Amino acid sequence: MDIHSIKVACSSCNLRELCMPVGLNPDEMSRLDSVISTRKRVKRGAALFNHGDRFSSLYAVRSGFFKTRVTSADGRDQVTGFQMTGEILGMDGIVNDYHSCDAVALEDAEVCVMPFDRIESLSREFSALQHHVHKIMSREIVRDHGVMLLLGSMRAEERLAAFLLNLVQRLHSRGFSQSELVLRMTREEIGSYLGMKLETVSRTFSKFVEEGIIEVKQRYVQIKDTEALRRLVNPPSSD
Known part of the structure; x- marks a missing residue:
């Protein structure tokens, strides 16, 4: 190394x-x-x-x-x-x-x-440093719970939508675009993380492209319709 x-x-x-x-x-x-x-x-x-x-x-x-x-x-x-x-x-x-x-x-x-x-x-x-260390640990626990929820109850489209929204939100907090990202990981790695087969990941990406939700050029992804991704993750109430 x-x-x-x-x-x-x-x-x-x-x-x-x-x-x-x-x-x-x-x-x-x-x-x-x-x-x-x-x-x-x-x-x-x-x-x-x-x-x-x-x-x-x-x-x-x-x-x-x-x-x-x-x-x-x-x-x-x-x-x-x-x-x-x-x-x-x-x-x-x-x-x-x-x-x-x-x-x-x-x-x-x-x-x-x-x-x-x-x-x-x-x-x-x-005390400020101690509070910060505790905050980081807490954030990791919350993130783990979020992943468990993702894998336990969501369909493929919901999992990938939640993943893309989370990634772009984290990048945006670092000064990057709210709608564009370069995927540093392979689709196989995304599938491993989300509990999805590689074919399912590729098929879901293609479905999002066909529906005009995202545009994909190799690892570059542009989110065209953020609201559509949000609706997948949190469907509107039927009442």
């Missing part, structure tokens, strides 16, 4: 609001800078960490895109999530001190390394 360490300062990072708490005073920010002092570059297709690796750090995605996956007893890979700029990787390792999944870069990426013992120690001193 081609990984380089680079000195970095959170105080001068334009992604600070996405992955770090607001409201820290200059002294607190300086102490946080001393903790989060390195970045790692991860090449496309390489793992940031693997299942069974010892847990020591959380990682804030500075650039690029990742997938997390677990391998079932019969050797099949199951994608459990996609993480983008400003999101945190590595929470899975907190409970048992080792990672329970693989985190693989879907494109050349860079992460900020956040040594967990030092973050934990600082968070006991700064």
